[in-house]
Amino acid sequence: MKPLLYVLGTAFSGVMIASCASVPPGDTYASEGERLYAENCSRCHRQPEQFSTQGNETLKRTISKGTHKMPAFPDITAEEQQEIIAYIRNL
């Protein structure tokens, strides 16, 4: 009986951790830029402050065209790019 309970307990706590880590959409972001960054960029770039030295045009081009191994984000509009940049600049 013990091993089964252990497996169930482990699975349950895994679910608890997963649900705590995911941010509910919409209401916990300080800005639109923060939300866009969280949804599109943070899975690869955990630390947005690393981009603070890059120029606006470089950032916009990287977002819309991608670079090397980074995919392009053609669906992110110019306004949204601006929101993301504002978020990166104000960290």
Ligand code: HEC
């Ligand atoms: C699938 C993973 C992935 C996602 C998602 C992603 N990036 Fe990247 N990004 C990369 C990789 C990999 C590089 C390094 C590119 C290289 O030199 O190969 C990179 C590089 C960059 C650079 C540096 C470019 C340079 O020339 O130095 C910037 C700025 C950047 N990403 C911004 C963003 C932003 C903003 C988003 C969200 C819109 C984003 N990235 C989403 C993978 C990703």
